[in-house]
Amino acid sequence: MIKLTRIDDRLVHGQVAFTWTPALGVNCLLIANDKVAKDEFLKMALGLAKPAGTKLLIKSLKDAAVFLNDEKSRNLKILLIINSVKDAYALVNEVSEIKSVNFGGIRLKDGAKLISKAVAIDDDDITLVRELLDKGIELELRQVPTDTKQMVGSLI
Secondary structure, eight states: OEEEEEEETTOSSHHIIIIIHHHHTOSEEEEEOHHHHTOHHHHHHHHHHSOTTOEEEEEOHHHHHHHHHSGGGGGSOEEEEESOHHHHHHHHHHOTTOOEEEEEEBOOOTTOEESSSSBEEOHHHHHHHHHHHHTTOEEEEOSSTTSOOEEGGGTO
16 A cells, blocks of 8 residues: 655655654555666665665566556555656556655756755646646645645646
8 A cells, every 4th residue: 555655856865764654654665766776786775774674665667556556565555755757647647546646855957946945846847747636646745744735736
């Protein structure tokens, strides 16, 4: 069961390990990212950042979708972590269980604008955000669970 789908370009870090994981009661962090799934060094580094007692799975987007659609994954309490709006869009289209996406952190890059102190999106992201909103997906922005939800649609 997916407890939260989070966009965070840092993937696993202090906020995820020490605030989101216990607040959600998750026992599995699933990173869905094509690049990381092929990079043994990044996998090792992310493994060091995960909280003790929590399973870490790192899968390509395609493999993550297959895993999340498998009944066996229903026994896990999953924090799904992706690093971009584009990847969130792809997974929403493949995994019907995803009804909400948390925007946690997307660093500023060329062509992007800040919509909060920790989230920057570009025109391509805005197009995808609008499509997700049209599908009825909740898009909310919070860095930590105690923050008040801000609806992404009202920030663009």
